[in-house]
Amino acid sequence: MDQDRLSWEQKAEDWHKQVMYDGDKSRKYFSDPWIWKLLGNVKDKKILDLGCGTGYLSIRIASKGASVIGVDFAETMIQKAKQISPENLDIEFIRSESHKLSFIQNESLDFVVSNFVFMDIKEIEKTMDELYRVLNDRGKVITVFSHPCFPLDQCQETEEGVVFNWEHPYFSKRRVTSPPWAHHKSDFIHYHRPLSYYWQIFKKSGFSVLDFIEPVASEELKVQSPQLYENSLFKPVMVLFQLSKD
Numbered sequence: 555m556d557q558d559r560l561s562w563e564q565k566a567e568d569w570h571k572q573v574m575y576d577g578d579k580s581r582k583y584f585s586d587p588w589i590w591k592l593l594g595n596v597k598d599k600k601i602l603d604l605g606c607g608t609g610y611l612s613i614r615i616a617s618k619g620a621s622v623i624g625v626d627f628a629e630t631m632i633q634k635a636k637q638i639s640p641e642n643l644d645i646e647f648i649r650s651e652s653h654k655l656s657f658i659q660n661e662s663l664d665f666v667v668s669n670f671v672f673m674d675i676k677e678i679e680k681t682m683d684e685l686y687r688v689l690n691d692r693g694k695v696i697t698v699f700s701h702p703c704f705p706l707d708q709c710q711e712t713e714e715g716v717v718f719n720w721e722h723p724y725f726s727k728r729r730v731t732s733p734p735w736a737h738h739k740s741d742f743i744h745y746h747r748p749l750s751y752y753w754q755i756f757k758k759s760g761f762s763v764l765d766f767i768e769p770v771a772s773e774e775l776k777v778q779s780p781q782l783y784e785n786s787l788f789k790p791v792m793v794l795f796q797l798s799k800d
């Protein structure tokens with residue numbers, strides 16, 4: 555099995571612990587408020603959750619009346635998502651690579667959401683072509699991923715503040731292996747690419763960039779975790795793109 559996939563196959567239980575049903579702090583206080591704002595009313599919409607993991611976003615979107623396809627290349631993630639998903643929801647969980655979506659018809663979807671996944675996808679250019687194919691004329695992609703300018707795995711907290719240790723030039727694309735963090739037990743593999751590269755490949759596949767957002771924490775976090783809130787005002791940790799077909 556491909557190493558990238560293997561590393562995610564080992565993480566399903568720990569990933570569920572990470573996000574549970576409501577999302578971890580990064581999702582709840584940073585990216586989710588934007589995702590909901592941009593999605594609007596999802597009732598009766600057809601939505602692909604690409605790289606769905608254990609399905610927390612698929613479940614929440616389907617709970618609001620959408621018809622959801624959750625796709626992930628890790629079988630263990632798909633099994634966990636099926637196990638925790640309430641039966642009454644309109645969700646289909648399918649194991650597949652992000653660039654192989656032939657089971658989805660041309661122009662059949664209203665939205666693709668992809669939550670903290672693009673930096674993990676090796677075949678990102680082919681994936682963008684597939685997303686363009688499956689979306690209808692008014693369809694949108696909403697994608698959140700780790701900020702490539704501020705990689706968390708390459709920063710150290712010192713007495714003077716946060717220091718970044720760049721081992722490679724920012725502009726060179728590369729595969730990165732980071733050690734496990736928090737309660738995780740195996741390495742994380744991702745692909746560093748400069749921001750300009752993402753803009754180029756989005757355009758190359760036919761998409762226009764409608765929104766580009768660097769989310770900071772919502773005010774709610776100020777009370778719960780003041781330090782995290784302060785840090786979020788100092789540097790962004792994620793980017794969000796909304797893409798349209800026109």
Ligand SMILES: C[S@@+](CC[C@H](N)C(=O)[O-])C[C@H]1O[C@@H](n2cnc3c(N)ncnc32)[C@H](O)[C@@H]1O
Nearest residue numbers: 562605606607626627628651652669670674675
């Ligand atoms: C950081 S997790 C995010 C999971 C979920 N979106 C969430 O927010 O909890 C990244 C997910 O993307 C999946 N993934 C990574 N590369 C993929 C690929 N090429 N095709 C499909 N899924 C992929 C992994 O298996 C993992 O479940």
